[in-house]
Amino acid sequence: MKLIDTLEESSIVADLxxxxxxxxxxxxxxxxxxxxxxxxxxxxxxxxxxxxALGSTGIGDGIAIPHGKSSQVSQIISGFGLSKTGIAFDSLDGNPAHLFFLLVAPENSVGTHLKMLARISRMLKNPEFRQKLLEAHSQHDIYQIIAAEDAKY
Structure with missing residues (x-):
């Protein structure tokens, strides 16, 4: 499953x-x-x-991947937020987070949930991808940037 299959453009906050x-x-x-x-x-x-409360999903390098499981969803859904100024998120490196990938998975989706988290992490290892997201100005731009990067994997 591709990340873009879980993301609606309207679930993107371009100016968090x-x-x-x-x-x-x-x-x-x-x-x-x-x-x-x-x-x-x-x-x-x-x-x-x-x-x-179990531990911050702020993984450092300006990135946070808040995630959880819910009986309300039958498939993984995601969202994205971009904060130009950064938000204190108790990140591992102590720095503010700028890029937020939100993920909600069905309660019974252990493998799929972990694979999607791994996919997001893999995409975010690309510094050019992170920089393009940081420079984006609209929901549409962000959606297109994510779609292009997601297509590589």
Whole structure:
């Protein structure tokens, strides 16, 4: 499965304006649930916050991959947020996060969930991809950048 198959353009926040982790997650979940109105945003937010309580999904290098599992979804769905200024996300390196890939998977999707996390991590190892995302200005631009990189794998 490709990442782009899980991402709706309307689930992309091209100018993520938040000063802290919970607000960033609220904005990202809000965008995702606009694309998937059948999903309860409070439930998804609580799942993500519970996951963050176990350990931050801020992996360093300005990247965070908040993720969780929910009985409300039957297939993996994703979202993306770009913060030009950066958001304190308790990242491993202590630096703010700028690039946010949000992932919500069905409760029973162990293998698929891990494969998608690995796919995102692999894509983000490419510094040119990260730089293109940081320089993007719109949902459409971000969607196209992700689609082009995703097609390489």
């Amino acid at each position: 304006q938040a000063s802290e982790k919970q607000t960033a997650l609220e904005i990202l979940v809000d965008a995702m649930t606009r694309s998937h109105p059948e999903i309860d945003k409070h439930d998804i937010l609580n799942i993500l916050l519970e996951r963050e």
